[in-house]
Amino acid sequence: MPKIIVEIMPKQDLLDPQGKAVANALVRGGNKDISGVRIGKRIELHFDREVTEKDIEEAKKQAKEFLSNDVIEDVVAVTVEN
């Protein structure tokens, strides 16, 4: 299925409580070399047809304005799987 994949991460300088909790758990589990974890999200937009340039443009716009909260998050990638 053709899809556009949007990847979003919490802004670098903001606290990521989820990442912190997972990092603590990993270290407790013996992974002493892991010094930090940050958790973002991956959003797939599915299409029943080929993805066009226009779709990508629109996806980028939606990624910035709607799918992410640009006060606390960054869109780090918008990619296509056709």
Added chain:
Amino acid sequence: MFKNKNQPSGVDTVENAKSEPDKDQPWKELGLKQDEYESIKEILGRRPTSSELAMYSVMWSEHCSYKSSKIYLRQFGEKVTPEMKKHLMVGMGENAGVVDIGEGLAVTFKVESHNHPSYIEPFQGAATGVGGIVRDILSMGARPVAVMDQLRFGAPQDPDTTRVVHGVVDGISFYGNCLGLPNIGGETVFDKVYQGNPLVNALSIGALKHEDLQLAKATNPGDLVILFGARTGADGIGGVSVLASETFGDEGPTKRPAVQVGDPFAEKVLIECCLELFHAGVVAGIQDLGGAGISCATSELASNGGKGMKIQLKNVLLRDESLTPEEILMSESQERMCAVVPKKKLKDFEKIVNKWEVEYSVLGEVIDEDRLYIDWGHEEIVNVPPRTVAHDGPVYDRPVEYPKYQDALNADSSSKLKRAETEAAAQLMELISSPNHADKSWITNQYDKYVMGNTALAMPDDGGMMRISEETGLGVALATDANGKYCYLDPYEGARQALAEAYRNVAVTGAAPRAVTNCLNFGSPENPEVMWQFKQATAGLADACQELGIPVTGGNVSFYNQTGETAIYPTPVVGVLGVIDDVARRVPSGWQDDGNNIYLLGTTYDELDGSAWAKDLHNHLGGRPPKVDLQKEKELASLLYGATQQGLIEAAHDVSEGGLGIAILEASLRFNVGARIWLTELMERDGVNLTAALFSESQSRVIVSVGREDDVKFQALCEARGVPVLRIGVTDKENQAVDIQGVAKLDLAAIRGAWAGVLPGLY
């Protein structure tokens, strides 16, 4: 990488400040005024280093220094009698006031604003608002036991209101529910004046034993200064000076600085850790980190204790190693506390924080010198008298001007509005289904209300009530109020009314009012007309507190609440705390039994100016707000207290916004018990027409339901206390309707349908 220890790191040091006196500094960008910058130079005898500039700018911001409000806030301390202070253990100036409630127990409570952050990022803004006020309560040595939120949103239909409502409500419920604290009440108001500037005020209550009281003081030289809790990151840097003290442009949220992100689970651990530290007696002083972060904590602890400090800033545990010293000083990372610990207690301190897996680092120590020294490695970057940062900031007596619009506004009475008495029933239904009077459970049901099992009353009752002692049932009740419309019409009377209503809302629960907190939300202090509103409101509140005999224990001022040039209505949120010796005697706001008599206490005047009837039904706001007679409020409260002590009252509900009509509907909806009401006697006795009888917002009124067997006793009590009393109906369980004779018989199911569906429909 190995760096030579003595190599300069490039930061601006005290040395540099002396050798390069003329360096250009961004004082303006940091929100300082020219004369403020000059006075910093005067204090130091040189230009400030960039770290000192960061500290002064953030601590001298309106939010931290109260520079425009200080001269008015003094009256809360001056207009008190020794009698009023009888129960006050800690008054204004500390993190929160502490009130003795007997049995060796005390409570601490405070309300604070988080308005601007909650507009920019509603979820995190509201969440960290809860987190911040809870840490204030914690820092007094108390266990936080409940929270409340006072919310003002823009026009209900505006799409941006949807964004803000969802974010704020989700944020509050997320943080509060994760902490496991019940949210026991608050307010929700919609009005387009709050469109670009919603108000998100957060209140918390904590309970403590007298001996557990903690203060934010560093008094013993040699004691260690320890920062513990979350690590310091680049959260909300400059948030205090930039976020909280500047106005939004008309174009919406364009200014988007980093906001703070809260972690309620970290805060929960911090609460338990702090309480164990307090009980173990290892802490000599404690301060939470909120706005202005380390700048505030170090300078305030030192200044409060009349001592100094020597701090090594490199010892601060960082989440982001690239932070500059200025950023570290200003960071508003959440879930951090600063403790002053005697050296010999360090081992005990470490044992406890390690048990809770809370990170800590020793920043430095208290010194016997009136100086705050902060080093960055081997370089000195701050060398200031702590008082000049924390307490002796600028104080402004800003210009005050009677608003040009005021006379015309007051002359524009609601008496010109048509009173179509045949439409009274339709108007009542329209009002109960308007967003301001509709069921708020869509919001309050998202909050835990009963977690921990000590909630005696919560929304939709008039006040929240918590049991503090599980052995004796000793408890406290709390209510907050503010009517922005009344305050706009007359800020002096409006502020008095806010206090009167909160006082009454506590009294109807069966508790005796004891202390006050406030959160004064206003427009820009640089606007002389806003400053006039502020002057009037603070005078009104201070006078009213004196008249009622209950002291202000603390609070918060939020200025610059405006969009462009348009300020919000002056909104002084007033919270009143009451004490009840046994929460089993609490009185709910709705009737429960069949055939009980319904009485109206107090007198109804023709007071429709500023009412919900005028504003929500006729879009009219003008004239004079209802008169407040605090002597009457006192008599009413004392009657209610006496009657509940004797168990005479089954239900009591405050008559306020929307008038008697709305009060009757709300009391019926509470437990789904109807009523038969007659108003002709009331109209005759008080000389008012039907519209005024139903919708007037006259003060000092309460409706109560009383069992038939207690009738004689109750009426005699009212007469003895001189409170006007009139039987206006009986409760009716059978008919499932509110039957107001001569108006309409309204089906309870129909009323509920109109009332309950509004907020879920909108959001």
